Amino acid sequence: MSLRRLAVSSFALIGLALAGPGHDGSPSLGATARAQTAPPAAQASAAPGPTSPLPPIPGCPLLIASGNPQYPPYLWRDPTDEQKLVGANADLMQWLATEIGIPVETRYVGPWGRVQEEMRAGRIDLIAGAFFTLPRTEYMDYFHPAFRETRSVIWTRSASPVPYKRWSDLAPKLGVTVINNSFGVEFDNYARQSLKISQVASIEQAIQMLQRGRADYLIYEDTPAEAYVARNGGPAIQPLLPAIAREGLYLTLSHRSRCNTPELRGRLARAVYKLSQERVMNRLVEQGFVLWRKQPSL
Known part of the structure; x- marks a missing residue:
């Protein structure tokens, strides 16, 4: 064999060795070389190691959460245990507990107005879903971003709808809503001055x-009202557009919570950021709808 043909054959054999694994499944020379020369980030993502559990926070063995108990598919009282809240936001609190390394118990403490009083006093630690208002910042911390965007609308009887295109169309009419509800700072101010609700x-x-x-x-x-209408029946009602407000639902922490420390606030902030990036709430809301439809009312 000539020297030229010997050289060509040798290069071909080296190429086969670099190209793929051996017949026994062991990594080839090329695969080994690529793994050794891959950047550290690529090697780390290929074989992630176990994450270390977070250490406990002294003086904070448990967090008590609550929220609006008439808020399907987000929160409502469990028919089998009326002191417990279930729904998408209750499931979110369990997800949160895993992320921050502290158990979270989601309790029924009363209607929405009472929940806010308990938060102000520090008798509960977290609200699992609150709109942002300036007065509420006086007694609780908000964690950004919002974990869910909601839409508040005007509902009217289908048989006699209110002609509505702008807020001022509501001025001669009589409205109703639930006590201590907020629909955004701008609308709340307008309603106080100009509407009969x-x-x-x-x-x-x-x-x-x-x-x-x-x-x-x-x-x-729109979503909670639709859930109640679907379950309770009665004369048809319908939502009107445009929406009066689009508001974010936020996780909040009481200023007077014994657990309100820089360490906990840091853990909560990181968890809420991860929540928004991974779109966890979409799945939880779907599960909440399924549970609400199959559970009997209290």
């Missing part, structure tokens, strides 16, 4: 007032 204790009561003609319109978020 009664406040009642529950969304079910508000829907019944609208259906019976004791109010001309209802202001509430």
Whole structure:
């Protein structure tokens, strides 16, 4: 064999060795070389190591969360245990507990107004879903970004809809909503000055007032109101557009919580950021709808 043919054959054999694994499945010389020369980030992503559990925070063995208990598919009372809240936001609190390394218990402590009083006093630690208002910043910390965007709309009887295109169209009409609800700073200020809106204790009561003609319109978020209407029946009501507000739902922490420390706030901030990046809430809301539809009402 000539020297030239010997050289060509040798290069071909080296190429085969570099190209693929051996017949026994062991890595080839080329694969080994590529692994050794790959950047550290690529090697790390290919074989992630186990994450270390977060250490406990002294004086904070448990976090108590609550929220609006008339808020399907996000939160409502468990028919089998009325002291417990279930729904998408309750599931979110369990996800959060895993992320921050501290157990979270989601309890029913009363209607939405009472929840805010308990938060102000520090008797609960977290609210699992609150709109942003300036007065609320006086007693609780907000964690950004919002974990869910919601839409508040005008609901009216389908048989006698209110002509509505702008907020001022509501001025001659009588409205109803649930006590201590907020629909954004701008609308709240306008409503206080220009609209006649009664406040009642529950969304079910508000829907019944609208259906019976004791109010001309209802202001509430579209998804929870739709859930109640689908379960309770009665005369048809419908949402009107444009929406009066689009608001974010935020995780909040009481200023007076014994657990409100820089360490916990840091863990919560990182968890909420991860939540927004991974779109966890989409799956939890779908699960909440399924659970709400199959559970009996209290």
